[in-house]
Amino acid sequence: MGIHRFFTSMNDLERIIRCPGKFKFEEHNVAAHSWKVSQYAMFFATIEENSGEVVNWKSLYEKTINHDFAEVFIGDIKTPVKHASPELKQMISHVEEKMMEKFILEEIPVEFQPVFFERMKEGKDATIEGRLLEFADKLDQFYESFAELKRGNTDPEFVYMYQEALTKLLKLPLKASVSYFRDVMLEDVKREKTALDVKAFTQKVLTAKTP
Amino acid sequence: MGIHRFFTSMNDLERIIRCPGKFKFEEHNVAAHSWKVSQYAMFFATIEENSGEVVNWKSLYEKTINHDFAEVFIGDIKTPVKHASPELKQMISHVEEKMMEKFILEEIPVEFQPVFFERMKEGKDATIEGRLLEFADKLDQFYESFAELKRGNTDPEFVYMYQEALTKLLKLPLKASVSYFRDVMLEDVKREKTALDVKAFTQKVLTAKTP
């Protein structure tokens, strides 16, 4: 059909729940997640610019709002699947890619197909925008799991998600952003009143990371 | 851990929604679906027994209640993915199988592993119990899409799901069951007051099937 079909399919992402199957005090859909990622990315891109980096804002905008569109085809495949083995993870990525290709060729008008192929490809590359996307995506995993722990969700999965996100955030090659996150934001995080001892989970990662 | 871990993972299937992403007037979870499948299967097994077939009830019981357990790992991958290409469908099945294998080896006590490998394998084989499972599973797709059409859901996906389920039900090699479904149940279905013209969708399939 055309762009009308693309626009109505966006509505489907409001019904795809992140981390399906796990008990959560609050659910998040992929559309709202994408918005939060685009907000985090804008803030940290400002930090990077202030520290002298050059940011391509159009690219950052494209990467953040489109990074999970492929979930419209395959849902939010649960993290354990993605990480069960590198081979399975690759298979899942391959399926997503094929579905996206099929969708663009069938639904997007020919004149826009090149733009869509460009925008819908994997955004987490080595450019500064790619790294900012990865940072922002991990930050939302950090905040989603933090909120569950704060409210007392005892499922060990969320401790794992929290610590994994934190570990990755601290290691990403974005010097100014990582500093700001670690030195300013984490201090506020540690000051919050929480049901589970999030401060201890945080400290463990902070201590572990310096070898 | 052990069986305790298996039992608590069953709770996850209460949070896996069938046909995720699509707009529906009513959502169904995989646990409730499994129960309905086991009910349909028991009824049609009775029909088959009455017509002279021999049913292994233990096998039917095992097949029906376990047939979607693998969705605990991978969710209800949307039908379009499963059918986009035979290659993609096979990949998805392979991922599911690998996840199940990993789960049994890691979580199920050694003495029960053979039983679980047997019970969790693909149940839709050529035995009468395998065919009854397939019939019952399709019948739930039939009823779920029927309910959406009846309430006025105009998404063409549900017309497609309804007609696909109906077509397959009429072709399954279960003579007595198919007759009962077609000659008795479909008559009641066609008499129901519905928002969309389900009777017409039904008639179309009934007419098409005789070449």
Next chain:
Amino acid sequence: MGIHRFFTSMNDLERIIRCPGKFKFEEHNVAAHSWKVSQYAMFFATIEENSGEVVNWKSLYEKTINHDFAEVFIGDIKTPVKHASPELKQMISHVEEKMMEKFILEEIPVEFQPVFFERMKEGKDATIEGRLLEFADKLDQFYESFAELKRGNTDPEFVYMYQEALTKLLKLPLKASVSYFRDVMLEDVKREKTALDVKAFTQKVLTAKTP
């Protein structure tokens, strides 16, 4: 009408919430509950078979999937009602029975009425299948209340439900199943991280039970 009417009424059980009126972090419907009961029963029937008992699998299948069908007429009458007095409990059972009788005579085709009367009668009898049904039903009450306590639900009703289920489970005349539950599963339960002190609630019952 006929079986079509019976099948669509099954959908109603997806909307009957267990333990209505009480605050819960997670709700469970009667359809999903029935599936979980049929899973527990299959596992413990395997345990009993391994210890030398003879299990009628068809009967167990029938009993588990049908044991709460009557709630379609009367809902999940809250436990306090059921146990307020033996007289009130009996009245409620009588209402349920009458409604079921009426339903079978009005909706089920004559040729299937004997089968339905057999399948829909109270399943918790003295047979091994009846005892397995009772065990499995109590086990789901155990797991539902455990999950609430684990997540920090302070309503005393759930402590009561947990301890009552545990007490009954330990007393049921199913030697191999009770041993496995007590000696293997409860150990895993006690090792879980929980918001309320479930280990203490458990220990209290374990200690109390030996006179």
Next chain:
Amino acid sequence: MGIHRFFTSMNDLERIIRCPGKFKFEEHNVAAHSWKVSQYAMFFATIEENSGEVVNWKSLYEKTINHDFAEVFIGDIKTPVKHASPELKQMISHVEEKMMEKFILEEIPVEFQPVFFERMKEGKDATIEGRLLEFADKLDQFYESFAELKRGNTDPEFVYMYQEALTKLLKLPLKASVSYFRDVMLEDVKREKTALDVKAFTQKVLTAKTP
């Protein structure tokens, strides 16, 4: 305990869904229903006063806000049960009464017990306040079923509920209220754009009622 226990039990009525088990586009809880009933009753009491009747406002207030409190014990027993047979209906009423009595004796401080026994007894008596309560309660059934039909709910139960409520409303011994409802409000109802032909269902009752 005391009044604190009574006040927190009111919260339970926010979780008791009316007409449980049936598919509805919108659910209503018993607390919100009670508020709507107290609103309708106040309006029609004003109509009656204007036509010369004497209304005891304190009694009307008490009757409307308390009329469904007993559902806290037993839920909203589905209409079919209530009406299956006069004998079953009476049994259910008896159970409710016994539960209420038990609650008042156990939870309400002695000095308030007489007030609670008075307020919690069946309110639909022959007084004008009792008749206004019945009118208001039926009017909410009328509006709830009207809303479902208006949105296209094809379940015949709602046509039945709509027509039954309408029939009873037109027959209640409240001359001014019935006139206003029939001559003014029903005209507005019939002018609404609806998915199903509510106007026809309405006309049928209006025509039938005059012998």
Next chain:
Amino acid sequence: MGIHRFFTSMNDLERIIRCPGKFKFEEHNVAAHSWKVSQYAMFFATIEENSGEVVNWKSLYEKTINHDFAEVFIGDIKTPVKHASPELKQMISHVEEKMMEKFILEEIPVEFQPVFFERMKEGKDATIEGRLLEFADKLDQFYESFAELKRGNTDPEFVYMYQEALTKLLKLPLKASVSYFRDVMLEDVKREKTALDVKAFTQKVLTAKTP
């Protein structure tokens, strides 16, 4: 149109959630809240009557069930807005008033307009009924925040709401009601098992209030 339009607009209040935007373990709608307020008010009016005060029950009935009707136009504007500055609070009240006026003039039949203007005006005046309304409204804020704290909601907003409600309740000029609340009900509240230390929050207010 007329009263039919007023009655259907009441349904909108079942969809207006109190304290929107904040994370809550349980949501409450404005319709159910209004019912709870009318229940609290009736109880404390009885207390006041018993202590010799004269209560106008019709006025109390009118005030309690109508006190939040204006939220149908403007929603439950979040408390922070209302209290950000007296000027902003006044603006919001002004908007609500104007909307109500417009609604009455456009939707309510001329003969009922005086009654509606009277019933829909701000009810929290200096009469005993006005003070009982204020007491009952605060008591629901007390119970809503208490329930969140009891279940472990760590959002500081709810500690603030709880303490603010408690402070105001203790100061209202309703001698018998305040005594009963403080001396009888608060004792029961403090005895409850809670996830957060509600007893300490309560004690803090009780100690602070005596200068």
Next chain:
Amino acid sequence: MGIHRFFTSMNDLERIIRCPGKFKFEEHNVAAHSWKVSQYAMFFATIEENSGEVVNWKSLYEKTINHDFAEVFIGDIKTPVKHASPELKQMISHVEEKMMEKFILEEIPVEFQPVFFERMKEGKDATIEGRLLEFADKLDQFYESFAELKRGNTDPEFVYMYQEALTKLLKLPLKASVSYFRDVMLEDVKREKTALDVKAFTQKVLTAKTP
């Protein structure tokens, strides 16, 4: 506190429902809406670029993702309020502005305050990015109301919202975008199977607009 506080407040927008109080078959939160707006804007900015316009992508990115952030303070004030009178609309805008100012001064670190004042100000100005924001925001109103009409929501409010959005979209000073919307997308819209006659509603606006 700081940016941590800003980031956690974003979560609140996932709980603010658009068009609160009205019956809808599907609800949309403000976070997901913001994402959809940023998607529409990117597409039409591409259209404008292709037709020779110069787009400031950073500005468009900022405008779209921030345009409804102020609803975190005041919720989605219902459209009727906004349009009841120009005076009331202005008052509401003033309240929002004051709340935003207060939030930035209290929560955002001093070094980022100028950036936040710039980003959070009203984005719908006369620049091409401001017009694209307005176009995208109206387009989401168009799609939200279209989806309700398509599924059979008979509330006249949604016909009004649909026609008002359509009228405004066709008049916005964005030549290439309006052409594409009218000549390509609307054709697809009119071809969809819908429960209500959306084609007629559309045609009416299309005909009306050419004087």
